[in-house]
Structure formats: structure tokens, C-alpha cells
Amino acid sequence: MKNKKNLIAAIPVVLFLVGWEILARNKVVNQALFPPPTVIAVELADLFFKGLPVQSELLNHVGETLVRVGLSFSLGLLVGMILGVAMGLSRLTYFFFNPLITMLMPIPGIALAPLFIVWFGFGNETIIPLGVLSAFFPVVYTTVAGVRSVDRQLVQAAQIMGASRWKVISSVYLPWAAVYVFNGMKLGLARCWMTVIAVEFIAATNWGLGYLILSSSDNMRADIVYGGIFLLIVIYFVLERGVIHTLENRTIARWGMIHST
Amino acid sequence: MLTKDYSYTIPGVTEHGFKQQLLRAVRFLMPFLIIGGLWEVSARAGWVHSSSLPAPSAILGSFWQLAWVKGVLWKHFISSLYRLVVGYLLATVAGVTVGALLSLRPTFRLLFEPVLSLLVSVPSIAWVPVLLIILGLDSRTVIAAVFLGAFFAITYNTMRGIETVNKNLVNAARLMGVNRVRLFFSVLLPGSLVSLITGLRLGIGYSWRALVGGEMLAAMVKWGLGTMVFQARFWNDVSMMFVGIIIIGLSGYLLDRTFLRWLEVVTVERWGMLATQK
Numbered sequence: 001m002k003n004k005k006n007l008i009a010a011i012p013v014v015l016f017l018v019g020w021e022i023l024a025r026n027k028v029v030n031q032a033l034f035p036p037p038t039v040i041a042v043e044l045a046d047l048f049f050k051g052l053p054v055q056s057e058l059l060n061h062v063g064e065t066l067v068r069v070g071l072s073f074s075l076g077l078l079v080g081m082i083l084g085v086a087m088g089l090s091r092l093t094y095f096f097f098n099p100l101i102t103m104l105m106p107i108p109g110i111a112l113a114p115l116f117i118v119w120f121g122f123g124n125e126t127i128i129p130l131g132v133l134s135a136f137f138p139v140v141y142t143t144v145a146g147v148r149s150v151d152r153q154l155v156q157a158a159q160i161m162g163a164s165r166w167k168v169i170s171s172v173y174l175p176w177a178a179v180y181v182f183n184g185m186k187l188g189l190a191r192c193w194m195t196v197i198a199v200e201f202i203a204a205t206n207w208g209l210g211y212l213i214l215s216s217s218d219n220m221r222a223d224i225v226y227g228g229i230f231l232l233i234v235i236y237f238v239l240e241r242g243v244i245h246t247l248e249n250r251t252i253a254r255w256g257m258i259h260s261t
Numbered sequence: 262m263l264t265k266d267y268s269y270t271i272p273g274v275t276e277h278g279f280k281q282q283l284l285r286a287v288r289f290l291m292p293f294l295i296i297g298g299l300w301e302v303s304a305r306a307g308w309v310h311s312s313s314l315p316a317p318s319a320i321l322g323s324f325w326q327l328a329w330v331k332g333v334l335w336k337h338f339i340s341s342l343y344r345l346v347v348g349y350l351l352a353t354v355a356g357v358t359v360g361a362l363l364s365l366r367p368t369f370r371l372l373f374e375p376v377l378s379l380l381v382s383v384p385s386i387a388w389v390p391v392l393l394i395i396l397g398l399d400s401r402t403v404i405a406a407v408f409l410g411a412f413f414a415i416t417y418n419t420m421r422g423i424e425t426v427n428k429n430l431v432n433a434a435r436l437m438g439v440n441r442v443r444l445f446f447s448v449l450l451p452g453s454l455v456s457l458i459t460g461l462r463l464g465i466g467y468s469w470r471a472l473v474g475g476e477m478l479a480a481m482v483k484w485g486l487g488t489m490v491f492q493a494r495f496w497n498d499v500s501m502m503f504v505g506i507i508i509i510g511l512s513g514y515l516l517d518r519t520f521l522r523w524l525e526v527v528t529v530e531r532w533g534m535l536a537t538q539k
Contacts, residue, residue: 009375033395099289100296106517107510108470110386110477111487114494115502119313194384198474201386202491214478217390225390233383240382 035223044227062231064207065196068124069239072131073192077185080136084143084184085169088177094144105137109195113202126203127196134195135188142184146177178252186244193236209235315500320507323500333489338508340484341472344400345516348407349468353461356412360419360460361445370420381417385410385471389478400482403475410471411464418460422453455529462521469513486512 017037023029024036035043050057087094109130116126150173158168174181200210209228216224297317303309304316311319327334363369363377388409392402426449434448450457476487490505 005371006375008371012372012376095288096292096295099292103293103510103514106466106513107506108473108513110470110474111490111506111509113477114490115499115506118494118497118499118502190382190384194386194470197384198386198470201390201474201478213387213390217393220394222391222394225394229383229387229391232387233379236382237379 043223065209076132076135080139088147110198135192138187139184142180146180348404352411356415360416364420364423386474398481406471406475410467414463415460422456426452
């Protein structure tokens, strides 16, 4: 059933690609703007094999971006969860940080990029802090909501049974808030990925998927631009399905808090 | 007796409400005042470089300069708003139409839903480099990016919304001899509004991001908030950047909280389709 559905879903994609190929090959559309998909694939493969025994140019670009996303996402997650729990437990912390978070969250990461470039310079010094921020906001936001929604009776029950403060936080608050935190993680990963790519457009030096795409765009290399964006979609899909989904199924779905899919 | 009591308590209640609102506003502003104060002091005392972190007073001065003395801020703002409105409105019309078509034909849905859900997750700014090649370095690229940013989210959520409309309502309307157009506007559209508004809200967020990013990357765009922030870097004018960033953040926040929130309040919330959170 699932396979059949996937097969049906592939039909429009295949038709689209074949149609594009035919139109481009017969020069109905400008090949410089819409290079045929086969050319894009060959170009991507070329980039992959470039300097292969030692390294691969394409993998270097992708790897650099993934390292940036991984680093900034984990940092943002850590800080977001710590501050989120603190804000959920202490009213004073909440009243201080909540207005700041509400006002800073809607600022797109790329709008801050020029400022961070002035402060820290080009490259990772700008990309990683912005990545951290973009992951941090959704995580802190949802963690606070989760911690604040904890059933008071559970907390009191744990306290009556003599649980220490840390025990209450780790065994009552965090598992309860897990569903919220996972939502925040999903949003955070999406925003972190988006922000890292976007900031790579303007602040990266030499490496990174965003850098590859924009520098190819400047050089009118449409084939690499399309290829890069294709990779971007595939990698995000794998990250979301592979990492977040597996984690979700192993924890909150097993605990019966959501239905596994 | 009862009426008298009633009329007596009302002023007290409203006064209490006003006081509470005032308290809430003060509490909301407090952290900004504290941080702003510390920032101002450390800038005046020379603990931070005023060229990289100008004092809040300097930023306000820059705002005054840009907004009233030179007046360029409004031109930047209006240019951005214009692109947002054009791109977003086109995306709304196209998205609702395509979403409705997809949901009404099961075959279409089977064919296109997976692709669409994948495209929704593409960061809207990722389209910009392609558009730069296809459409060039001017305003059209930015408008197209705004359009694409909102289009997929609106299409997807319209489709999901119409799918979840109660089938009994649709059948009842059909039995009463309602024609297709009427069915769409009187049953399907209102019935799917909760989901549609979610799409509109997501869409405007994506559009706003795409707009700012697009204005930074499209080199021939001369006016726009993104352009303003980006250009400020070449003059090392950090105060101007701060002004731009604050306006971008505030506008993004207000776009979501004003007219879309209003739309939600006057429709689905009033109809009782949405569990009010407060």
C-alpha cells in the first residue's frame, strides 16, 4: 500500500523531469536558464568526483554545512532547553526573558547577518552564532510551554514521595515536556538548516552548500544551482525523517505520548 | 437590587482590568529598559566600541535621521511592503485555487500531495539563487521569492483544510441543490478556514523571510529594508543596521499579530471553531 502510494507520487515528478529534459534538449526553453536534468546530474556527479581519492569537492561543501548545522543545532538545543526549564520553573526568569524572546524570535536570521559580520567577521564566526539563535528560539519557546503545562498533582506526588528537586525536574518535568520539546526540535532544526544555508549565501568563505549555490548563481551556472537545491531538499528530508523521526519513535512514541507513524 | 449591584460593580471591574493591563505592559517593557539602560551606560563609559555597538540613544538618533530628517526609511519600508503585498496576494489567490482543485479531485491529491509536502519544507530563500538566474537581479526576483515562500504553505493547508470539512455538511448542501460555486464559498471555504488561516500565517512568515533575504541578494534592488541593512555594512553604519533590523522584526511580528489574528478573531473564533487558548 505504502509502496503503491510512493509510486503514484513519483509519477508527476518523473513526468516533470522528462518534460523538462525534452523541452531543454529541443531548445524550446533556454538551456542556460533551464539546463536539462541529465546535465544537472552529470554536473553534480562531476563535482562529487573532483579530487576524489583524497577528498570530494561536493562532499566537502555538504560536510561543511552539516557540521555547521550539527554544531549550532546542538548548542541551540542545549541552551534552549536549559533556559526553557529555568523559565518554566521560575516566574522571575520567565518575566525577564519572555518579552525578549517574543520580540527577538520573529527577526529572520539573515537580517542579522550583516550585523554579525561586522561584529565577528566572515565565515563560521557569523554562521554558527546565527544558527544557534535560530535553533534556540523554537526550542526555548516550546520547552517553556511544556514545563508550564505540567500537571501539578504529579509534581506534588513526587515531592511527597521524597524526590529531590533534580529528581522532580528530570523525572517529572522533562518527560512531560518532551512532546513539546520535540516539536520545538523539529521547528528548530528546520529553522537552523534554513538559516545556516541563508547566512552561507552572504557570509561563507569557500565552503558550504549555500556558498556553492550562490557562487554558482553569480557565475550563471544554473546546473549547479539546481543541483545544489535538489541536494538541499534531499538532505533536509533525510535529517527530518532519519534523525528526528527515529528519535521520536524511540522516546515519546514508545512512552505512548503520540502515535508512532 | 440586583441591577443596582450590577451597575455598581462594573466600573470597578474595568478599572481593575485597566490596571492589570498597565501592569502587564510595564512588566513586558521592563527587561528592555534594564538591558537598554545597562547598554547605554556601558556605551557611554566606553566599555564597548561605539562603532560596533552604538548606544540605544545613538540608534534612536539614527532612526530620527532616517525617518524624518532624510526620510529614506519610509521609502525603504514602502518598497518592501509593496513587494510583500503583491507577492503575497498572488500567492493567496493561486494557493487557494490550486489547493481547492487538488482537494476536490482525489486523483490529483494522490498525485501531488507528497511532492507538495516536500516543497513546503524547502526554505523559501533557497529559491532566490534560481530566481536570480531566471529573472535577473531586480525587484521581480524578490516578488517571485515572496510568492513562492507563501504559495506552498497556503496551497498545502487549503488542501488539508478542505479535506477535513465534514462530509455530511457537503452532502446536505448538495441535496439542497447548491451549485458548485456556492458550495465552495458557503461550505468548503468557511469549513476549511482554520487550516487556511494557519497556512496564511505560515505563509506570511515565510514570505517576510524570503523578502528580506531576496532584497539582500538581489543586487539591483535599490530600496527595501533588507537592502538598507545590507548596504549599511558598506558604510559600517551599525546604528542604521539596528534600525533596519528592529523595523524588520517589528513588522514581521505585527503582520502576524494584526490582520491575520484579526481575521482569525472575526471568523473562526467567533464561529467557535477554535478552542480559545486563554
